Amino acid sequence: xxxxxxxxxxxxxxKGKDVELRCDPIxxxxxxxxxxxxxxxxxxxxxxxxxxxxxxxSGLPSDRFSAERTGGSVSTLTIQRTQQEDSAVYLCASRxxxxxxxxFFGPGTRLTVL
Amino acid sequence: AQSVTQLDSHVSVSEGTPVLxxxxxxxxxxxxxxxxxxxxxxxxxxxxxxxxxxxxVKGINGFEAEFKKSETSFHLTKPSAHMSDAAExxxxxxxxxxxxxVFGPGTRLSVLP
Numbered sequence: 172x173x174x175x176x177x178x179x180x181x182x183x184x185x186k187g188k189d190v191e192l193r194c195d196p197i198x199x200x201x202x203x204x205x206x207x208x209x210x211x212x213x214x215x216x217x218x219x220x221x222x223x224x225x226x227x228x229s230g231l232p233s234d235r236f237s238a239e240r241t242g243g244s245v246s247t248l249t250i251q252r253t254q255q256e257d258s259a260v261y262l263c264a265s266r267x268x269x270x271x272x273x274x275f276f277g278p279g280t281r282l283t284v285l
Numbered sequence: 286a287q288s289v290t291q292l293d294s295h296v297s298v299s300e301g302t303p304v305l306x307x308x309x310x311x312x313x314x315x316x317x318x319x320x321x322x323x324x325x326x327x328x329x330x331x332x333x334x335x336x337x338x339x340x341x342v343k344g345i346n347g348f349e350a351e352f353k354k355s356e357t358s359f360h361l362t363k364p365s366a367h368m369s370d371a372a373e374x375x376x377x378x379x380x381x382x383x384x385x386x387v388f389g390p391g392t393r394l395s396v397l398p
Contacts, residue, residue, distance in 0.1 A: 204386065206388075212390075212391075213375065213388050213389065213390040213391045214375070214388040216385075216386070216387075216388075219384065219385075221384065227384070262328075262329070264329075271317055271334075271336035271337075273319055273331045273334055274331075274386060275331075276321075276328045276329040276330075277328060278327075278328045279328060
């Protein structure tokens with residue numbers, strides 16, 4: 172079946188502009204995660220959605236970052252007033268809500284802030 | 286709180302020789318553990334997972350890992366490296382509820398001809 176998809180695959184923007192990144196999880200997966208991966212670095216957790224529960228926003232680096240998940244499916248990560256340090260690959264993952272199950276990752280969105 | 290340590294940021298092996306990528310974890314719960322691989326400019330792919338069943342776990346592409354509770358380790362091994370194994374490898378720990386997936390910093394594996 173279809174995997175996790177993300178769009179756009181690449182985004183170049185100017186400093187100070189807002190950007191929206193989209194994630195389409197695997198159908199039926201109740202859990203959705205956003206991560207950031209800077210060049211040559213590991214994954215930095217940003218936010219986690221589980222069903223209809225309030226999201227875990229503990230990883231968001233500043234109030235310029237926000238995310239929503241509509242109808243328990245598609246998620247949008249929004250970065251306002253982008254800064255050069257926001258340049259990274261943004262990864263989305265989804266997971267069946269049952270315990271022990273792994274995350275399935277999308278291909279990522281490469282964001283470049285000029 | 287959970288944490289993951291990958292002791293080597295870079296490992297270099299010759300093709301055909303064994304691979305050992307080390308991972309130690311800390312968890313307050315009975316953990317689930319995963320290894321993911323990321324090839325250059327590619328997404329993350331699951332190699333294998335431990336979820337409290339057999340302690341020796343076999344994954345794809347000939348990789349396996351052994352869960353050792355007494356050593357809090359989950360090292361990844363492969364008997365014979367292939368050029369296509371060159372990639373970044375991440376060890377991941379989570380609690381039984383799957384709410385917090387904690388990634389290690391990654392180990393870059395180079396395979397020399």
